[in-house]
Amino acid sequence: MSDAAVPAPTHPTLEADITAALGPRSIVLVGMMGAGKSTIGRRIAARLRLPFTDADTEIEAAAGMSIPEIFETHGEPYFRDGEARVIARILDSGPIVLATGGGAFMREDTRNRIRARAVSIWLKADTDIIMRRVRRRADRPLLQTADPEATVNRLLSEREPVYQNADLTIASRDVPHDRIVDECLEALHAHLCGAQPAAEPPTDGINTTS
Numbered sequence: 753m754s755d756a757a758v759p760a761p762t763h764p765t766l767e768a769d770i771t772a773a774l775g776p777r778s779i780v781l782v783g784m785m786g787a788g789k790s791t792i793g794r795r796i797a798a799r800l801r802l803p804f805t806d807a808d809t810e811i812e813a814a815a816g817m818s819i820p821e822i823f824e825t826h827g828e829p830y831f832r833d834g835e836a837r838v839i840a841r842i843l844d845s846g847p848i849v850l851a852t853g854g855g856a857f858m859r860e861d862t863r864n865r866i867r868a869r870a871v872s873i874w875l876k877a878d879t880d881i882i883m884r885r886v887r888r889r890a891d892r893p894l895l896q897t898a899d900p901e902a903t904v905n906r907l908l909s910e911r912e913p914v915y916q917n918a919d920l921t922i923a924s925r926d927v928p929h930d931r932i933v934d935e936c937l938e939a940l941h942a943h944l945c946g947a948q949p950a951a952e953p954p955t956d957g958i959n960t961t962s
Contacts, residue, residue: 766941767800771847773944778802778846778870782857782915784908786885787875787924788932789851795933797849807852810838819853836862843869854907858914871943873936874918879904881925919943 779796781789790806797804808819811834815822822831835856842850843865850870856862857872866872882904915921920939922932 766937769945770937770940771800771802774847774871776847776869778843779849779940780843780866780870780872781849781851781875782866782872782918783854783875783924784877784882784904784911785854786882787854787877788885788929789875791929792875792924792932792936793849793851795929796936799933799937800849803848805842805848805850807835807839807842807850807856810842811835811853814838832859835859840865846870854911857918858911863914863917871920871940872918873920873922873939874915875924875932876912876915876921877924879908 779793779800779802781793781796783789793806794804796802811822811831812818815834817825819831822834832855835853836859839850839852839856839862842848846869857866879901883901886900920936920943922935922939924932
């Protein structure tokens with residue numbers, strides 16, 4: 753045969769492996785505010801050539817007001833109901849990469865929908881990282897308290913046991929964004945395909961090259 757002289761690639765690209773294994777499913781990033789879900793999510797989406805959506809942006813568009821305005825006008829339960837509806841709609845349009853708000857994964861029906869239609873990644877950030885990233889921002893209604901750091905610690909204690917239900921956990925820390933993206937993609941590949949990429953030696957999750 754004329755094409756016999758052209759060897760097949762020994763290993764498809766990491767990104768191609770992941771997208772093929774995902775099929776119609778999406779990738780959903782969960783975790784606390786300031787964990788980097790939107791920043792990392794956009795880069796993962798670019799690498800996988802998938803659309804990226806930020807749930808908070810979609811919620812604001814659907815409501816016609818900002819999230820702080822929704823909290824102030826209607827309260828958190830109203831916001832959470834709308835958030836669940838928006839995430840359900842977004843996941844029905846997959847495959848995409850979706851960044852969710854910090855409280856979204858706390859809702860059982862949302863977790864179940866994510867489990868059924870996506871692979872979830874918890875970007876795990878500690879209090880110091882979160883506070884450095886969100887301290888000067890006024891668009892975090894849950895932190896409009898007398899002691900924001902105490903609030904973050906309380907939210908972490910409430911939410912981390914639930915975040916642990918995500919399919920994958922990646923430490924969010926002060927390293928180049930592309931290193932975190934690489935770690936997410938390697939974890940996705942191992943989870944979906946059952947192996948490290950053949951062309952790459954196994955890493956310890958820290959020394960990944962950008």
